[in-house]
Amino acid sequence: MTETRKIVIDPVTRVEGHGRVTLLLDEAHQVTEARVHIVEFRGFERFVQGRPYWEAPVLVQRLCGICPVSHHLCAAKAIDEVVGMSDETLTETARGMRRLMHYGQVLQSHALHYFYLAAPDLLLGVDSQPALRNVIGLAALDPELAKRGILIRKFGQEIIRATAGKKIHGISAVPGGIHKNLSPAERDTFFQGGEIPSVDTVIAWCSELIEHYRAYHARNRAWIDGFAHDPANCLSLVGPDGQMDLYHGNLRCIDAQGKRILDDINYHQYLDHYAEEAREWTYMKFPYLRVLGAERGWMRVGPLARINVCEGIPTPKAQAALEVFRSENGRYSHRVLHTHWARVIEMLHCAERIREWLHNPVLQGEDLVRKGGFHPVGIGFLEAPRGTLIHHYEVAESGEILKCNLIVSTTHNNESMNRSVRMVAERVLGGQRDISEGMLNQVEVAIRAYDPCLSCATHALGQMPLRVQAVQQGEVVQEWIR
Amino acid sequence: MSEVTKVGIVVDGRSIEVVEGASLVDVLRLAGIDVPTLCWTRDVDPPLGTCRVCAVRVDGREVAACTLAVRAGMQVECAAPDLAELQQGVVELLFAEGNHFCPACEKSGDCELQTMGYRMGMTHSRFPYRFESYSLDYRGQRLMLERNRCIHCKRCTDLFTDDEGHRVFCFLGKGSQTQVVMDLEREAKLSEHKCDEAVALCPVGAILRKGRGFDRPIGTRASDTPERMDR
Numbered sequence: 050m051t052e053t054r055k056i057v058i059d060p061v062t063r064v065e066g067h068g069r070v071t072l073l074l075d076e077a078h079q080v081t082e083a084r085v086h087i088v089e090f091r092g093f094e095r096f097v098q099g100r101p102y103w104e105a106p107v108l109v110q111r112l113c114g115i116c117p118v119s120h121h122l123c124a125a126k127a128i129d130e131v132v133g134m135s136d137e138t139l140t141e142t143a144r145g146m147r148r149l150m151h152y153g154q155v156l157q158s159h160a161l162h163y164f165y166l167a168a169p170d171l172l173l174g175v176d177s178q179p180a181l182r183n184v185i186g187l188a189a190l191d192p193e194l195a196k197r198g199i200l201i202r203k204f205g206q207e208i209i210r211a212t213a214g215k216k217i218h219g220i221s222a223v224p225g226g227i228h229k230n231l232s233p234a235e236r237d238t239f240f241q242g243g244e245i246p247s248v249d250t251v252i253a254w255c256s257e258l259i260e261h262y263r264a265y266h267a268r269n270r271a272w273i274d275g276f277a278h279d280p281a282n283c284l285s286l287v288g289p290d291g292q293m294d295l296y297h298g299n300l301r302c303i304d305a306q307g308k309r310i311l312d313d314i315n316y317h318q319y320l321d322h323y324a325e326e327a328r329e330w331t332y333m334k335f336p337y338l339r340v341l342g343a344e345r346g347w348m349r350v351g352p353l354a355r356i357n358v359c360e361g362i363p364t365p366k367a368q369a370a371l372e373v374f375r376s377e378n379g380r381y382s383h384r385v386l387h388t389h390w391a392r393v394i395e396m397l398h399c400a401e402r403i404r405e406w407l408h409n410p411v412l413q414g415e416d417l418v419r420k421g422g423f424h425p426v427g428i429g430f431l432e433a434p435r436g437t438l439i440h441h442y443e444v445a446e447s448g449e450i451l452k453c454n455l456i457v458s459t460t461h462n463n464e465s466m467n468r469s470v471r472m473v474a475e476r477v478l479g480g481q482r483d484i485s486e487g488m489l490n491q492v493e494v495a496i497r498a499y500d501p502c503l504s505c506a507t508h509a510l511g512q513m514p515l516r517v518q519a520v521q522q523g524e525v526v527q528e529w530i531r
Numbered sequence: 532m533s534e535v536t537k538v539g540i541v542v543d544g545r546s547i548e549v550v551e552g553a554s555l556v557d558v559l560r561l562a563g564i565d566v567p568t569l570c571w572t573r574d575v576d577p578p579l580g581t582c583r584v585c586a587v588r589v590d591g592r593e594v595a596a597c598t599l600a601v602r603a604g605m606q607v608e609c610a611a612p613d614l615a616e617l618q619q620g621v622v623e624l625l626f627a628e629g630n631h632f633c634p635a636c637e638k639s640g641d642c643e644l645q646t647m648g649y650r651m652g653m654t655h656s657r658f659p660y661r662f663e664s665y666s667l668d669y670r671g672q673r674l675m676l677e678r679n680r681c682i683h684c685k686r687c688t689d690l691f692t693d694d695e696g697h698r699v700f701c702f703l704g705k706g707s708q709t710q711v712v713m714d715l716e717r718e719a720k721l722s723e724h725k726c727d728e729a730v731a732l733c734p735v736g737a738i739l740r741k742g743r744g745f746d747r748p749i750g751t752r753a754s755d756t757p758e759r760m761d762r
Contacts, residue, residue, distance in 0.1 A: 101667075
């Protein structure tokens with residue numbers, strides 16, 4: 050009699066949103082199937098239809114509580130085009146305020162992920178006690194590190210409050226600009242520090258954080274580098290000179306060896322290059338590049354992809370950190386746990402950019418909004434914390450939104466995430482009859498590296514136990530509950 | 532000039548002297564009692580009396596204070612807990628009847644219904660939400676109607692006129708099918724100032740300027756308070 054086993058990890062914990070992993074093992078306990086299911090459905094693309102276009106930046110951001118700023122700004126970029134404007138034609142103050150908001154968002158989101166979601170696995174161990182494997186356990190182990198994590202995140206949130214009006218779900222990006230500038234008093238709180246660290250302190254802490262991860266990597270190189278190594282096509286926006294630009298630019302995609310697949314194309318042409326595949330077992334689609342087909346055209350986005358794609362980072366400390374990263378890991382890294390390293394380098398870049406913008410008097414300007422003629426289509430791209438984000442709207446001249454297409458970072462990473470899960474499951478669980486909680490957590494570690502936002506990706510939050518079932522001939526013969 | 536007659540009434544056990552025939556809402560506010568109102572606006576005679584949020588008890592009977600003219604000897608109750616419950620119930624019913632999605636509404640922070648909900652400490656409606664689908668009317672040149680938010684207060688239909696004194700808004704249909712509509716020819720001729728006046732007159736976000744919204748920063752809107760600004 051053959052015995053196959055089905056393992057279900059439900060829910061995947063320490064990710065944004067609600068997902069489930071199913072692993073099928075054959076009689077030799079080898080993994081035959083590994084799938085990340087996104088089991089929530091949000092449907093924003095549908096219920097944005099019929100709403101007024103100027104509402105989109107405020108409405109659509111409600112699909113997420115972690116990265117609403119990314120959706121707010123991406124929708125605003127798209128809607129700018131509906132009112133005849135573009136990032137290039139906005140006022141300097143509007144563009145600067147939006148960029149400052151975005152850097153605050155990426156900084157706080159990366160801090161949340163690194164300190165609250167990822168670091169417990171790294172510093173406490175993937176097979177440490179689950180009850181302690183969280184930010185509370187991290188605080189007990191390294192109080193200073195945990196405190197810095199909380200304060201860096203708070204700093205980013207305060208940047209968002211100053212630019213968007215509140216920390217979550219602000220409303221300042223309006224069609225054709227921004228509705229507020231940064232007052233000198235608001236600006237000075239970030240120089241002086243107090244309840245939040247000063248911007249100089251945040252830069253120093255981010256620099257030390259990179260060294261902290263680098264030292265951790267040196268001590269655990271075999272595990273980190275061997276955890277999941279999956280060469281992938283990498284996609285991101287880049288600035289006109291190929292430098293990292295998290296807010297605006299052209300679209301570049303490279304293959305695993307760095308060869309250009311999309312050579313800095315204008316992102317308005319994305320439909321000429323993109324296709325999406327739906328699979329029946331998940332609400333999340335699988336985007337791919339037409340030129341390579343569904344099998345080979347999948348892409349990785351996010352911090353590791355951006356580090357691979359860009360020629361360099363246009364802030365000095367982050368550029369120096371990038372050079373160290375590349376000297377130790379090669380020009381292109383496809384080791385999934387290097388994503389955390391890339392993420393902390395981006396935190397430093399954001400902090401440096403924030404300091405630059407805070408010193409720029411253009412943020413105290415009064416010229417905030419401009420509008421041109423009506424245009425029925427608006428497309429916005431930006432680099433959200435988790436990767437490339439696309440908002441695409443079609444609008445009637447009356448002002449009614451007729452169509453909305455959202456391709457979010459986690460959707461871009463769908464295939465890559467599934468492959469990493471399978472890779473880790475095969476390595477950790479393959480051939481094993483007895484499966485421990487720590488082994489299952491390693492599967493989750495692979496998912497967490499992508500910092501997936503599952504609620505964004507499917508257009509529920511909750512606390513459910515992790516459930517593992519061994520299924521034999523359709524019947525559950527063994528079950529683990531965490 | 533008509534002669535003003537003073538009469539005595541009792542409000543929550545306190546005797547006060549008031550102008551006979553004055554609106555009870557005006558009288559109560561002059562006496563320092565902030566009775567809640569939604570459809571009511573100052574100096575409108577006759578009052579609209581549509582929302583019933585200003586419910587008080589007069590001589591043992593619940594009435595809308597805005598529709599009542601004071602007369603000698605009235606016994607008025609405003610402070611009874613059951614009246615606050617009744618007033619909040621009316622507001623909750625308004626939320627349950629429409630589709631009031633404050634997080635994405637242009638009027639948020641300036642919305643009188645939202646402000647009333649905050650003031651009453653409302654966190655949800657005790658009554659089942661109807662989730663009725665109401666239409667949006669994009670046909671206007673500069674104004675549009677978002678009927679999901681209309682509370683049928685009649686401010687726009689009864690109080691708003693264009694520069695020539697013509698009414699622009701009216702109700703169509705009856706009962707639960709009642710919907711606000713606008714005269715598109717007159718709307719097309721409205722001045723910028725008149726368009727803004729119509730938007731401001733609407734206590735909720737049912738009358739909107741097309742292409743505009745969210746143009747005032749959080750902290751500068753009429754109902755922003757420190758504790759509400761992060762909501």
